[in-house]
Amino acid sequence: MIKLYDFALSGSCYKIRLFLSLLEVPYETQEVDFVNKEHKNEAHLALNPFGEIPIFEDDGLRLRDAQAILVYLAKKYDFNGQWFPDDAAAAGKVAQWLSTGGGEIMNAAGARLVKILNYPLDIEKLQAGAVRVFKILDAHLADREWLELGHPTIADIACFPYTALAGEGGIDLTPYPNVLAWIARIKRLPRFIAMPGIPVIA
């Protein structure tokens, strides 16, 4: 059975819960007390020396990093090979957004940590970084329904949570209508699941 070291309010852990749900793969979770920094204690550092969650286990394999876990899940459980295709051009296009989801979009995650957990980070710099990437995302989505390939891929899953949670970091998405439409589109995927701050569409 897959085991996910999880925190309900983490957008990174939610990427994995959401993708497991979309793929209809069963799993169990072990809740990590992120607020009290359980992910930084010795036992958790032995599982992931980077001191981050999610941590993922499946049949003796242990992985860190949300994007790497999405890659694994797509290769292992997506029997149609649509979520992360083997084709070189398709894989390269999707991989661009794995980097963005673990990179620039994490500015929005940082801004949210300042707002909801009082992290001592430069919120103005983080919000500016998030706005920069949301503008790019909005332009990219002007003539596309999904980030790449004309259908949902792990690119969308990697970029979705902290975009949808931007408001909790004090970032208004109303100037980015294509981003808002893309968020709504993801919410309409079969077996979509919510998290606190990302409700299902009524």
Place this chain on the structure above:
Amino acid sequence: MIKLYDFALSGSCYKIRLFLSLLEVPYETQEVDFVNKEHKNEAHLALNPFGEIPIFEDDGLRLRDAQAILVYLAKKYDFNGQWFPDDAAAAGKVAQWLSTGGGEIMNAAGARLVKILNYPLDIEKLQAGAVRVFKILDAHLADREWLELGHPTIADIACFPYTALAGEGGIDLTPYPNVLAWIARIKRLPRFIAMPGIPVIA
């Protein structure tokens, strides 16, 4: 013909030049005047709205992000499928380090930009972030020759350049002998190429 928008001193562009050389794939480069921020001008933002290099073109396909380009090249030109295997567990393990190479190790890249181009960044924070990841890397390499799978993969290519260039950011690698041995191992790969700051082994 592959076209790489390139800058000789960029460790991220060097990832691509190095991997193309290892794979024996011919390419042409277009030098970008990074020092004078040519990558931020209108023409370059049209190629990559993130305003970064490398930018990569092959047969009508355009990609941004060094790690995504490595994924593409492995899928397209590595006919043995060793550099980024299709197997789920192998792909997940390698993908972890693609995130690290584009993420935590970029602290060392930032420290180097402060030192060599006077970027107004917090060098102490960047150096501390780099040291954190080099400690993890050193421990990981204590019983391994390569980052994953027992042979060279794009994980090694993604993490190598800014690790090998750490000294230019004022970070001493001598406390990390396993990292130094890994750097030497990469330099001994057939068709390894140098860049300024990363000489070949005499």
